[in-house]
Amino acid sequence: MEPLYEHHEAIRVSIVNGKMFTEKVEELLVKEHAIDIYVHGIPFRRYSISPSMVKEFIYGNLISLGVIDNVDDVEKIEFVNNVANVHLKIKPQLFKKLAMSYGVLCEEKQLTRTFEGKVKSNVKISATSILEALKKFHEKAHVFKITGGVHSAALFRINPVEPMIYVEDIGRHNAIDKIVGWGFLRNIDFSKTFILTSGRVFLDSVIKVAKAGIPIIVSKSAPTLNAVLYAERNNITLIGFARGRRFNVYSCYWRILNLKT
Numbered sequence: 493m494e495p496l497y498e499h500h501e502a503i504r505v506s507i508v509n510g511k512m513f514t515e516k517v518e519e520l521l522v523k524e525h526a527i528d529i530y531v532h533g534i535p536f537r538r539y540s541i542s543p544s545m546v547k548e549f550i551y552g553n554l555i556s557l558g559v560i561d562n563v564d565d566v567e568k569i570e571f572v573n574n575v576a577n578v579h580l581k582i583k584p585q586l587f588k589k590l591a592m593s594y595g596v597l598c599e600e601k602q603l604t605r606t607f608e609g610k611v612k613s614n615v616k617i618s619a620t621s622i623l624e625a626l627k628k629f630h631e632k633a634h635v636f637k638i639t640g641g642v643h644s645a646a647l648f649r650i651n652p653v654e655p656m657i658y659v660e661d662i663g664r665h666n667a668i669d670k671i672v673g674w675g676f677l678r679n680i681d682f683s684k685t686f687i688l689t690s691g692r693v694f695l696d697s698v699i700k701v702a703k704a705g706i707p708i709i710v711s712k713s714a715p716t717l718n719a720v721l722y723a724e725r726n727n728i729t730l731i732g733f734a735r736g737r738r739f740n741v742y743s744c745y746w747r748i749l750n751l752k753t
Contacts, residue, residue, distance in 0.1 A: 494543040496660065497522045497639050522641035522662055530577040531559065532584035542642065542661040545670045550576055552673030556700040563676050610727040613683035613707035618749045619739075621653040622710060626734050628655055629688050635660040636690070644690040647671050650708075651684065664691030665700070672704045682706045693719045693732060702726050708747060710734050715742055 497520045504517045525543035529536045529550060536559075541549055550569060554560045560580065567579040625648050632655070635642050642660040645667035649656055657674050661667040668689065675682055686708035687701055693715035699722065701709050709723070710731040723730035724743035733740045745751055 494525075495523070496542050496544060496635050496642070520639050522635065522639045524662060526574050528575045529553070530575060532579060533577060534584070536578075539663075539666065541663060541666045544661075545659065545674065546571075546576070548673035548677060549666060549670045550578065550673065551676055552669035552671065552700075554578065555672055555676060556669055556703055558703070608726065609702055610725075611683070611702055611705055611707045612727070613705065615650050615684055615707055616747050616749050617650055617653070617686065617708065619751070621650075622731065622734065622739060622748075623737060625653055625655070625686075625688055626710070626712075626739075629658075629690075632658045633660070633690075643667050645671055646688045647675060647680075647706075648686050648688060649684065650686060656680070656685065664689060665697065667691075668697060668700050672700060675704065686710060688734075692716070693730065695719045695722055698723050698726075698728060698730065702728060707744075710739070 499518050500521045502517055502519050504515050505512060523543055524540045525546070526538065526540055527546060527549070528538050537553070539553070547569065551563055551566070555562070560566060565580055567581050570577045570579070629644070629646050632646065633644050636644060642662055643664040644658070644660050645664070646658040647656045648654065657671055659667045659670045661670065668687065671687060682705040685706055687706050688710045689697070690712050691697070692713040693709060693711045695716060695718040698709060698719045707727070708729040708731070712734055713732065715730055715732045720730055720742040727744060729744040729747040730742045731739050732742060741748055741751065
């Protein structure tokens with residue numbers, strides 16, 4: 493696997509008692525990998541991602557955007573340098589017609605806002621299990637600790653609570669897409685899992701989780717109001733500000749065992 497970071501020289505500037513001091517330092521910087529996705533030769537999207545789990549990212553992204561429903565909809569993916577040409581089992585002419593009709597080629601945020609679908613899962617989890625997962629999540633943040641330049645996401649099994657996959661990427665959306673793609677490629681039952689992310693939770697992130705059928709999303713950061721309202725409407729438990737020994741539950745409180753409201 494290609495390294496996610498490399499060394500680069502920099503000048504560190506410090507101001508002490510009104511005086512400026514400089515020194516040469518060697519920093520570790522995260523790398524960007526540009527990927528152009530084509531579908532049946534039609535330009536679809538260009539992304540900058542971290543150079544790992546590229547295939548998983550493509551599958552997760554196509555599922556998140558509603559281009560495919562599962563991995564069986566893809567006939568093959570051809571990689572040439574930084575271009576990935578996806579061949580679907582539907583005919584190219586039909587894809588182009590569907591793309592123009594349903595807005596697949598429009599802006600991602602406009603497309604994702606059209607999805608509504610309740611997550612069909614009645615799983616419950618204890619508060620202590622979430623905090624234990626958060627601790628394991630912090631322990632896995634190797635690239636972030638070194639570079640400070642990535643977002644993290646992880647998929648956990650609920651019973652028993654244990655990590656299944658951990659991803660670090662320059663984009664918070666990319667990390668979630670990689671997890672979704674990884675899970676679909678392995679026929680993971682998402683209804684018995686939860687996702688933990690380091691980034692703020694916007695509406696589009698929760699939609700990606702909903703499309704996968706993941707019932708719980710936990711973040712170290714804040715959610716937006718739109719994200720919370722969407723989560724409540726679609727049967728997703730959204731947890732934010734998960735730090736140390738506390739967290740806030742914003743929707744579907746009933747999934748947290750022994751929680752008094």
